[in-house]
Amino acid sequence: MNIFTRGIILLSGLFIFWQFLVSAFQLPPYILPDPITVFKAWYHNRILIMHEAIPTLLETLLGLLLGTILGCSTALLMAFFRPVTLWILPILLISQALPTFAIAPLLVIWFGYGLTSKIITTILMLFFPITSAFHDGLKRTELGWLDLAKTMNAKKWRIFWFIRIPAALPSLASGLRVATAIAPIGAVIGEWVGASHGLGYLMLNANARMQIDLMFAALFTIILFSLVLYFIINKLLTAAVFWQPEN
Protein backbone atom coordinates (compact mmCIF):
# COMPACT_ATOMS: atom_id res chain seq x y z
CA MET A 1 0.00 0.00 0.00
CA ASN A 2 1.56 3.31 -0.96
CA ILE A 3 1.73 6.40 1.16
CA PHE A 4 -1.17 8.13 -0.61
CA THR A 5 -3.65 5.29 -0.22
CA ARG A 6 -2.64 4.95 3.41
CA GLY A 7 -2.95 8.71 3.93
CA ILE A 8 -6.40 8.85 2.38
CA ILE A 9 -7.66 5.91 4.44
CA LEU A 10 -6.22 7.42 7.60
CA LEU A 11 -7.72 10.86 6.93
CA SER A 12 -11.14 9.46 5.98
CA GLY A 13 -11.13 7.40 9.16
CA LEU A 14 -10.28 10.47 11.19
CA PHE A 15 -13.01 12.56 9.57
CA ILE A 16 -15.61 9.84 10.06
CA PHE A 17 -14.67 9.54 13.73
CA TRP A 18 -14.81 13.32 14.08
CA GLN A 19 -18.23 13.50 12.43
CA PHE A 20 -19.38 10.66 14.70
CA LEU A 21 -18.22 12.56 17.80
CA VAL A 22 -20.09 15.69 16.73
CA SER A 23 -23.29 13.79 15.86
CA ALA A 24 -23.25 11.38 18.80
CA PHE A 25 -22.71 14.00 21.46
CA GLN A 26 -24.60 16.78 19.72
CA LEU A 27 -21.65 19.11 20.13
CA PRO A 28 -22.42 22.75 19.34
CA PRO A 29 -20.21 24.33 16.61
CA TYR A 30 -18.47 26.61 19.13
CA ILE A 31 -17.15 23.53 20.95
CA LEU A 32 -16.40 21.28 17.97
CA PRO A 33 -17.65 22.13 14.50
CA ASP A 34 -18.20 19.20 12.12
CA PRO A 35 -15.71 18.54 9.30
CA ILE A 36 -17.93 19.97 6.58
CA THR A 37 -18.36 23.27 8.41
CA VAL A 38 -14.59 23.46 8.84
CA PHE A 39 -14.07 22.73 5.19
CA LYS A 40 -16.57 25.45 4.27
CA ALA A 41 -14.81 27.88 6.58
CA TRP A 42 -11.53 26.97 4.94
CA TYR A 43 -13.01 27.52 1.49
CA HIS A 44 -14.56 30.89 2.32
CA ASN A 45 -11.40 32.11 3.99
CA ARG A 46 -8.94 30.50 1.63
CA ILE A 47 -7.40 33.77 0.52
CA LEU A 48 -7.01 34.98 4.09
CA ILE A 49 -5.56 31.63 5.17
CA MET A 50 -3.08 31.48 2.29
CA HIS A 51 -2.10 35.06 3.00
CA GLU A 52 -1.44 34.25 6.67
CA ALA A 53 0.33 31.00 5.76
CA ILE A 54 3.13 32.83 3.97
CA PRO A 55 4.78 34.33 7.07
CA THR A 56 4.43 31.02 8.96
CA LEU A 57 6.01 29.17 6.06
CA LEU A 58 8.81 31.68 5.86
CA GLU A 59 9.49 31.51 9.61
CA THR A 60 9.49 27.72 9.53
CA LEU A 61 11.85 27.45 6.59
CA LEU A 62 14.24 30.15 7.81
CA GLY A 63 14.18 28.70 11.33
CA LEU A 64 14.89 25.27 9.94
CA LEU A 65 17.73 26.55 7.78
CA LEU A 66 19.38 28.67 10.46
CA GLY A 67 18.76 26.08 13.19
CA THR A 68 20.40 23.44 11.01
CA ILE A 69 23.42 25.60 10.32
CA LEU A 70 23.77 26.50 13.99
CA GLY A 71 23.17 22.94 15.20
CA CYS A 72 25.62 21.42 12.73
CA SER A 73 28.34 23.94 13.55
CA THR A 74 27.92 23.34 17.26
CA ALA A 75 28.07 19.57 16.83
CA LEU A 76 31.19 19.85 14.65
CA LEU A 77 32.85 22.14 17.14
CA MET A 78 32.05 19.74 19.98
CA ALA A 79 33.31 16.71 18.11
CA PHE A 80 36.47 18.29 16.77
CA PHE A 81 37.55 20.09 19.93
CA ARG A 82 36.51 17.65 22.59
CA PRO A 83 37.16 19.91 25.61
CA VAL A 84 34.68 22.39 24.12
CA THR A 85 31.94 19.81 24.68
CA LEU A 86 32.19 20.19 28.42
CA TRP A 87 31.43 23.90 28.07
CA ILE A 88 28.81 23.72 25.37
CA LEU A 89 26.80 20.77 26.65
CA PRO A 90 25.34 22.65 29.65
CA ILE A 91 24.34 25.53 27.37
CA LEU A 92 22.68 23.04 25.05
CA LEU A 93 20.76 21.48 27.91
CA ILE A 94 19.72 24.88 29.21
CA SER A 95 18.47 25.86 25.76
CA GLN A 96 16.37 22.72 25.78
CA ALA A 97 15.13 23.09 29.35
CA LEU A 98 13.93 26.63 28.72
CA PRO A 99 10.16 26.49 28.27
CA THR A 100 9.86 28.10 24.87
CA PHE A 101 6.39 29.33 25.71
CA ALA A 102 7.67 31.16 28.74
CA ILE A 103 10.46 33.02 27.02
CA ALA A 104 8.65 33.65 23.75
CA PRO A 105 7.10 36.91 25.10
CA LEU A 106 10.57 38.04 26.05
CA LEU A 107 11.78 37.31 22.55
CA VAL A 108 8.95 39.44 21.19
CA ILE A 109 10.05 42.31 23.43
CA TRP A 110 13.66 41.90 22.38
CA PHE A 111 13.24 41.20 18.70
CA GLY A 112 9.89 42.75 17.88
CA TYR A 113 6.61 41.57 16.41
CA GLY A 114 8.14 40.60 13.09
CA LEU A 115 9.80 37.50 11.69
CA THR A 116 12.91 37.60 13.86
CA SER A 117 11.32 36.60 17.17
CA LYS A 118 9.48 33.67 15.51
CA ILE A 119 12.59 32.46 13.77
CA ILE A 120 14.40 32.51 17.09
CA THR A 121 11.65 30.50 18.82
CA THR A 122 11.87 27.98 16.00
CA ILE A 123 15.67 27.80 16.25
CA LEU A 124 15.42 27.31 20.02
CA MET A 125 13.23 24.27 19.47
CA LEU A 126 15.32 22.77 16.65
CA PHE A 127 18.77 23.43 17.92
CA PHE A 128 18.96 20.61 20.43
CA PRO A 129 17.63 17.69 18.34
CA ILE A 130 19.91 18.64 15.45
CA THR A 131 23.03 19.19 17.54
CA SER A 132 22.58 16.09 19.64
CA ALA A 133 21.78 13.81 16.70
CA PHE A 134 24.74 15.02 14.66
CA HIS A 135 27.10 14.97 17.62
CA ASP A 136 26.07 11.42 18.47
CA GLY A 137 26.76 10.40 14.91
CA LEU A 138 30.15 12.07 14.94
CA LYS A 139 31.11 10.30 18.13
CA ARG A 140 30.11 6.87 16.89
CA THR A 141 32.36 6.40 13.93
CA GLU A 142 33.10 2.75 13.24
CA LEU A 143 36.43 2.10 14.99
CA GLY A 144 37.68 -0.08 12.15
CA TRP A 145 37.45 2.88 9.77
CA LEU A 146 39.49 5.00 12.13
CA ASP A 147 42.11 2.25 12.48
CA LEU A 148 42.28 1.97 8.73
CA ALA A 149 42.61 5.73 8.32
CA LYS A 150 45.39 5.80 10.89
CA THR A 151 47.40 3.17 9.03
CA MET A 152 46.97 5.39 5.97
CA ASN A 153 48.78 8.19 7.80
CA ALA A 154 45.79 10.52 7.60
CA LYS A 155 45.63 13.94 9.24
CA LYS A 156 42.96 14.35 11.90
CA TRP A 157 40.93 16.91 9.96
CA ARG A 158 40.98 14.79 6.84
CA ILE A 159 39.67 11.79 8.79
CA PHE A 160 36.99 14.14 10.02
CA TRP A 161 36.08 15.38 6.57
CA PHE A 162 36.28 12.14 4.60
CA ILE A 163 35.09 9.64 7.20
CA ARG A 164 33.55 10.97 10.37
CA ILE A 165 31.25 13.59 8.83
CA PRO A 166 29.82 11.37 6.08
CA ALA A 167 29.48 8.55 8.61
CA ALA A 168 27.45 10.88 10.86
CA LEU A 169 25.10 12.08 8.13
CA PRO A 170 22.50 9.35 8.67
CA SER A 171 22.26 10.46 12.32
CA LEU A 172 22.03 14.09 11.25
CA ALA A 173 19.26 13.08 8.87
CA SER A 174 17.22 11.61 11.75
CA GLY A 175 17.78 14.81 13.70
CA LEU A 176 16.63 16.84 10.73
CA ARG A 177 13.48 14.76 10.39
CA VAL A 178 12.58 15.47 14.01
CA ALA A 179 13.45 19.14 13.48
CA THR A 180 11.24 19.31 10.39
CA ALA A 181 8.32 17.92 12.31
CA ILE A 182 8.64 20.45 15.14
CA ALA A 183 9.71 23.52 13.16
CA PRO A 184 6.14 24.67 12.35
CA ILE A 185 5.28 24.34 16.05
CA GLY A 186 8.10 26.73 16.89
CA ALA A 187 6.81 29.27 14.39
CA VAL A 188 3.22 28.98 15.60
CA ILE A 189 4.22 29.35 19.26
CA GLY A 190 6.09 32.49 18.30
CA GLU A 191 3.01 33.81 16.56
CA TRP A 192 0.72 32.99 19.45
CA VAL A 193 2.70 35.04 21.83
CA GLY A 194 2.78 38.20 19.79
CA ALA A 195 2.33 38.71 16.09
CA SER A 196 0.26 40.57 13.58
CA HIS A 197 0.50 37.88 10.90
CA GLY A 198 0.68 34.16 10.49
CA LEU A 199 -1.47 31.10 10.98
CA GLY A 200 -0.85 31.10 14.73
CA TYR A 201 -2.05 34.67 14.91
CA LEU A 202 -5.11 33.74 12.81
CA MET A 203 -5.91 30.81 15.11
CA LEU A 204 -5.65 32.95 18.21
CA ASN A 205 -7.85 35.64 16.72
CA ALA A 206 -10.44 33.19 15.47
CA ASN A 207 -10.51 31.54 18.87
CA ALA A 208 -11.09 34.84 20.61
CA ARG A 209 -13.98 35.60 18.27
CA MET A 210 -15.47 32.13 18.76
CA GLN A 211 -14.87 31.37 15.08
CA ILE A 212 -13.95 27.82 15.97
CA ASP A 213 -14.51 26.66 12.40
CA LEU A 214 -11.91 29.15 11.13
CA MET A 215 -9.56 28.13 13.92
CA PHE A 216 -9.82 24.53 12.85
CA ALA A 217 -9.35 25.53 9.22
CA ALA A 218 -6.11 27.30 10.15
CA LEU A 219 -5.07 24.32 12.28
CA PHE A 220 -5.61 21.94 9.38
CA THR A 221 -3.60 24.20 7.13
CA ILE A 222 -0.71 23.98 9.57
CA ILE A 223 -1.01 20.19 9.75
CA LEU A 224 -1.19 19.87 5.98
CA PHE A 225 1.76 22.13 5.55
CA SER A 226 3.80 20.24 8.17
CA LEU A 227 3.04 16.95 6.45
CA VAL A 228 4.04 18.25 3.03
CA LEU A 229 7.22 19.78 4.43
CA TYR A 230 8.12 16.55 6.21
CA PHE A 231 7.40 14.54 3.11
CA ILE A 232 9.65 16.72 0.94
CA ILE A 233 12.52 16.88 3.45
CA ASN A 234 12.30 13.15 4.08
CA LYS A 235 12.50 12.42 0.33
CA LEU A 236 15.45 14.77 -0.07
CA LEU A 237 17.30 13.27 2.90
CA THR A 238 16.73 9.71 1.77
CA ALA A 239 18.09 10.56 -1.67
CA ALA A 240 21.05 12.57 -0.39
CA VAL A 241 22.11 10.25 2.43
CA PHE A 242 21.68 7.04 0.46
CA TRP A 243 23.91 4.98 2.77
CA GLN A 244 21.49 5.09 5.68
CA PRO A 245 21.45 1.71 7.39
CA GLU A 246 17.82 0.95 6.50
CA ASN A 247 18.49 1.31 2.76
Added chain:
Amino acid sequence: MLNSQLIAPSIHIKHAFLAFRDTVLFDNLNFVLPAGKITSLLGPSGIGKSTLLRLIANLITPEIAKRENTTVRAAITCNNNIAISAQVAYMAQADLLLPWLTARDNVLLGARLRGLLTSDDTKRAELILQQVGLNHATNLLPNELSGGMKQRVALARTLFENKPIVLMDEPFSALDTITRYKLQTLAAELLKNRTVLLITHDPLEALRLSDEIYIMSGHPAIVHAPLDLTTPTPRDPSESGLIELQIKLLHELTRLQGERI
Protein backbone atom coordinates in the same frame (compact mmCIF):
# COMPACT_ATOMS: atom_id res chain seq x y z
CA MET B 1 53.63 -4.19 -8.40
CA LEU B 2 55.82 -3.27 -5.48
CA ASN B 3 57.51 0.05 -5.74
CA SER B 4 61.08 -0.83 -6.66
CA GLN B 5 62.56 1.67 -4.22
CA LEU B 6 60.90 -0.02 -1.30
CA ILE B 7 62.49 -3.23 -0.18
CA ALA B 8 60.36 -5.10 2.29
CA PRO B 9 62.03 -5.17 5.71
CA SER B 10 61.99 -7.85 8.34
CA ILE B 11 60.10 -6.92 11.50
CA HIS B 12 61.51 -7.63 14.92
CA ILE B 13 59.13 -7.84 17.85
CA LYS B 14 60.97 -7.79 21.16
CA HIS B 15 59.81 -7.88 24.76
CA ALA B 16 56.19 -7.42 23.81
CA PHE B 17 53.92 -7.13 26.82
CA LEU B 18 50.14 -6.96 26.86
CA ALA B 19 47.77 -6.98 29.78
CA PHE B 20 44.05 -6.51 29.74
CA ARG B 21 43.06 -5.15 33.16
CA ASP B 22 44.98 -7.58 35.42
CA THR B 23 45.25 -10.44 32.97
CA VAL B 24 48.63 -10.69 31.29
CA LEU B 25 48.10 -12.01 27.77
CA PHE B 26 51.74 -12.05 26.83
CA ASP B 27 54.95 -11.00 28.46
CA ASN B 28 58.37 -10.86 26.88
CA LEU B 29 57.07 -12.13 23.54
CA ASN B 30 59.79 -12.22 20.90
CA PHE B 31 59.66 -13.16 17.26
CA VAL B 32 60.71 -12.05 13.80
CA LEU B 33 58.65 -11.64 10.66
CA PRO B 34 61.04 -12.50 7.82
CA ALA B 35 61.53 -9.93 5.08
CA GLY B 36 59.43 -10.29 1.94
CA LYS B 37 57.67 -13.40 3.22
CA ILE B 38 54.14 -14.28 4.21
CA THR B 39 53.93 -15.33 7.85
CA SER B 40 50.72 -16.77 9.27
CA LEU B 41 49.83 -16.55 12.91
CA LEU B 42 47.45 -19.14 14.29
CA GLY B 43 46.26 -19.72 17.80
CA PRO B 44 43.23 -20.05 20.05
CA SER B 45 40.69 -17.23 20.16
CA GLY B 46 41.29 -14.62 22.82
CA ILE B 47 45.03 -15.26 22.99
CA GLY B 48 45.77 -11.72 21.79
CA LYS B 49 46.57 -12.21 18.11
CA SER B 50 44.50 -9.28 16.87
CA THR B 51 45.85 -7.00 19.58
CA LEU B 52 49.37 -8.07 18.65
CA LEU B 53 48.65 -7.16 15.04
CA ARG B 54 47.22 -3.79 16.05
CA LEU B 55 50.25 -3.27 18.24
CA ILE B 56 52.56 -3.93 15.27
CA ALA B 57 50.44 -1.58 13.13
CA ASN B 58 50.99 1.09 15.78
CA LEU B 59 47.23 1.41 16.28
CA ILE B 60 47.30 1.16 20.07
CA THR B 61 48.07 4.71 21.05
CA PRO B 62 48.29 5.49 24.79
CA GLU B 63 44.82 7.06 24.56
CA ILE B 64 43.29 3.94 23.04
CA ALA B 65 45.12 1.67 25.49
CA LYS B 66 43.61 3.67 28.33
CA ARG B 67 40.13 3.47 26.86
CA GLU B 68 40.43 -0.28 26.31
CA ASN B 69 41.95 -0.87 29.75
CA THR B 70 45.05 -2.41 28.28
CA THR B 71 48.71 -2.02 29.10
CA VAL B 72 51.07 -2.53 26.20
CA ARG B 73 54.80 -2.28 25.76
CA ALA B 74 56.89 -3.49 22.88
CA ALA B 75 59.99 -2.72 20.91
CA ILE B 76 59.02 -3.19 17.30
CA THR B 77 61.66 -2.36 14.73
CA CYS B 78 62.26 -2.91 11.06
CA ASN B 79 65.68 -3.79 9.74
CA ASN B 80 65.52 -0.84 7.30
CA ASN B 81 65.30 1.57 10.24
CA ILE B 82 62.12 3.21 8.93
CA ALA B 83 59.24 3.62 11.35
CA ILE B 84 56.77 0.81 10.86
CA SER B 85 53.79 3.16 10.69
CA ALA B 86 55.25 4.70 7.54
CA GLN B 87 55.39 1.42 5.67
CA VAL B 88 52.35 -0.58 6.68
CA ALA B 89 49.02 -1.39 5.05
CA TYR B 90 46.22 -2.98 7.05
CA MET B 91 43.40 -5.29 6.09
CA ALA B 92 40.81 -6.44 8.61
CA GLN B 93 38.22 -9.17 8.78
CA ALA B 94 35.47 -6.69 7.97
CA ASP B 95 35.91 -5.09 4.56
CA LEU B 96 35.70 -1.61 6.16
CA LEU B 97 34.45 -0.14 2.89
CA LEU B 98 32.88 3.29 3.22
CA PRO B 99 29.28 2.82 2.07
CA TRP B 100 29.07 6.23 0.43
CA LEU B 101 32.05 5.70 -1.86
CA THR B 102 32.24 3.68 -5.07
CA ALA B 103 34.66 0.78 -5.31
CA ARG B 104 37.20 3.05 -7.03
CA ASP B 105 36.90 5.79 -4.43
CA ASN B 106 37.24 3.26 -1.64
CA VAL B 107 40.49 2.08 -3.19
CA LEU B 108 41.59 5.71 -3.44
CA LEU B 109 40.76 6.43 0.21
CA GLY B 110 44.39 6.49 1.34
CA ALA B 111 45.39 9.02 -1.31
CA ARG B 112 42.44 11.23 -0.32
CA LEU B 113 43.25 10.97 3.36
CA ARG B 114 46.83 11.98 2.70
CA GLY B 115 45.64 14.85 0.50
CA LEU B 116 47.70 13.65 -2.41
CA LEU B 117 45.19 12.39 -4.93
CA THR B 118 46.46 12.62 -8.51
CA SER B 119 45.13 11.37 -11.84
CA ASP B 120 47.89 8.77 -11.79
CA ASP B 121 46.40 7.41 -8.58
CA THR B 122 43.02 7.05 -10.25
CA LYS B 123 44.61 5.11 -13.10
CA ARG B 124 46.51 2.92 -10.69
CA ALA B 125 43.36 2.25 -8.64
CA GLU B 126 41.57 1.12 -11.77
CA LEU B 127 44.49 -1.09 -12.74
CA ILE B 128 44.46 -2.76 -9.34
CA LEU B 129 40.70 -3.24 -9.44
CA GLN B 130 41.25 -4.91 -12.79
CA GLN B 131 43.87 -7.18 -11.24
CA VAL B 132 41.43 -8.32 -8.57
CA GLY B 133 38.85 -8.92 -11.29
CA LEU B 134 36.59 -5.98 -10.60
CA ASN B 135 37.07 -3.86 -13.73
CA HIS B 136 33.31 -3.93 -14.32
CA ALA B 137 32.52 -2.80 -10.78
CA THR B 138 34.64 0.33 -10.30
CA ASN B 139 31.61 2.61 -10.14
CA LEU B 140 29.47 0.41 -7.92
CA LEU B 141 28.74 1.17 -4.30
CA PRO B 142 29.52 -1.39 -1.58
CA ASN B 143 25.87 -2.33 -1.13
CA GLU B 144 25.78 -3.32 -4.79
CA LEU B 145 28.66 -5.77 -4.31
CA SER B 146 28.67 -9.34 -2.99
CA GLY B 147 30.69 -10.26 0.11
CA GLY B 148 33.51 -11.66 -2.00
CA MET B 149 33.59 -8.59 -4.22
CA LYS B 150 33.70 -6.28 -1.20
CA GLN B 151 36.66 -8.18 0.21
CA ARG B 152 38.35 -7.93 -3.19
CA VAL B 153 37.87 -4.16 -3.09
CA ALA B 154 39.40 -4.21 0.40
CA LEU B 155 42.34 -6.19 -0.99
CA ALA B 156 42.65 -3.68 -3.84
CA ARG B 157 42.63 -0.83 -1.32
CA THR B 158 45.39 -2.59 0.65
CA LEU B 159 47.44 -3.10 -2.52
CA PHE B 160 46.88 0.49 -3.64
CA GLU B 161 48.68 1.63 -0.50
CA ASN B 162 51.70 -0.11 -2.03
CA LYS B 163 53.42 -0.57 1.30
CA PRO B 164 56.19 -3.10 1.89
CA ILE B 165 54.47 -4.43 5.01
CA VAL B 166 50.93 -5.79 4.98
CA LEU B 167 49.10 -6.79 8.16
CA MET B 168 45.99 -8.88 7.67
CA ASP B 169 43.56 -9.89 10.39
CA GLU B 170 41.51 -12.87 9.20
CA PRO B 171 40.82 -11.13 5.92
CA PHE B 172 38.98 -14.00 4.24
CA SER B 173 37.27 -15.65 7.18
CA ALA B 174 33.82 -14.26 6.45
CA LEU B 175 33.75 -15.67 2.92
CA ASP B 176 32.41 -18.93 1.54
CA THR B 177 34.94 -21.66 0.76
CA ILE B 178 35.18 -21.17 -3.01
CA THR B 179 35.42 -17.38 -2.84
CA ARG B 180 38.01 -17.69 -0.09
CA TYR B 181 40.03 -20.16 -2.14
CA LYS B 182 40.08 -17.83 -5.15
CA LEU B 183 40.94 -14.78 -3.07
CA GLN B 184 43.79 -16.59 -1.32
CA THR B 185 45.37 -17.42 -4.66
CA LEU B 186 44.94 -13.84 -5.82
CA ALA B 187 46.32 -12.41 -2.59
CA ALA B 188 49.37 -14.71 -2.61
CA GLU B 189 50.18 -13.52 -6.11
CA LEU B 190 49.69 -9.84 -5.44
CA LEU B 191 51.39 -9.79 -2.06
CA LYS B 192 54.62 -11.37 -3.33
CA ASN B 193 57.82 -9.85 -1.94
CA ARG B 194 56.07 -7.95 0.80
CA THR B 195 56.45 -8.71 4.47
CA VAL B 196 53.03 -10.03 5.38
CA LEU B 197 51.56 -11.02 8.71
CA LEU B 198 48.35 -12.96 8.26
CA ILE B 199 46.21 -13.84 11.24
CA THR B 200 43.99 -16.80 10.48
CA HIS B 201 42.01 -19.57 12.13
CA ASP B 202 42.19 -21.75 9.06
CA PRO B 203 45.17 -24.17 8.97
CA LEU B 204 44.66 -24.79 5.25
CA GLU B 205 44.74 -21.06 4.54
CA ALA B 206 47.98 -20.78 6.48
CA LEU B 207 49.46 -23.75 4.62
CA ARG B 208 48.45 -22.46 1.21
CA LEU B 209 49.77 -18.94 1.67
CA SER B 210 52.59 -18.87 4.15
CA ASP B 211 56.33 -19.13 3.98
CA GLU B 212 56.32 -19.37 7.75
CA ILE B 213 53.64 -20.49 10.20
CA TYR B 214 53.65 -19.38 13.80
CA ILE B 215 51.37 -20.56 16.54
CA MET B 216 50.64 -18.33 19.48
CA SER B 217 49.66 -20.14 22.66
CA GLY B 218 49.98 -20.35 26.40
CA HIS B 219 49.53 -18.01 29.36
CA PRO B 220 51.37 -15.74 29.03
CA ALA B 221 51.50 -16.51 25.35
CA ILE B 222 54.56 -17.39 23.35
CA VAL B 223 55.03 -17.81 19.63
CA HIS B 224 56.56 -20.94 18.11
CA ALA B 225 56.96 -22.36 14.62
CA PRO B 226 55.69 -25.94 14.53
CA LEU B 227 56.47 -26.71 10.89
CA ASP B 228 59.24 -26.39 8.38
CA LEU B 229 57.85 -25.12 5.11
CA THR B 230 60.09 -25.18 2.08
CA THR B 231 57.92 -25.28 -1.05
CA PRO B 232 56.89 -22.06 -2.85
CA THR B 233 53.55 -20.37 -2.23
CA PRO B 234 50.66 -20.42 -3.01
CA ARG B 235 50.57 -24.15 -2.46
CA ASP B 236 47.95 -26.21 -4.18
CA PRO B 237 45.84 -28.26 -1.73
CA SER B 238 46.73 -31.33 -3.80
CA GLU B 239 50.45 -30.80 -3.20
CA SER B 240 52.02 -33.90 -1.71
CA GLY B 241 52.47 -33.74 2.03
CA LEU B 242 50.12 -30.79 2.51
CA ILE B 243 47.34 -32.92 3.94
CA GLU B 244 49.76 -34.43 6.47
CA LEU B 245 50.94 -30.96 7.46
CA GLN B 246 47.35 -29.84 7.83
CA ILE B 247 46.60 -32.77 10.11
CA LYS B 248 49.71 -32.04 12.15
CA LEU B 249 48.73 -28.40 12.48
CA LEU B 250 45.18 -29.32 13.43
CA HIS B 251 46.42 -31.70 16.11
CA GLU B 252 48.75 -29.07 17.48
CA LEU B 253 45.98 -26.46 17.57
CA THR B 254 43.52 -28.90 19.13
CA ARG B 255 46.07 -29.78 21.79
CA LEU B 256 46.61 -26.10 22.57
CA GLN B 257 42.91 -25.34 22.60
CA GLY B 258 42.48 -28.33 24.93
CA GLU B 259 44.94 -26.89 27.38
CA ARG B 260 42.76 -23.85 27.74
CA ILE B 261 39.61 -25.66 28.78
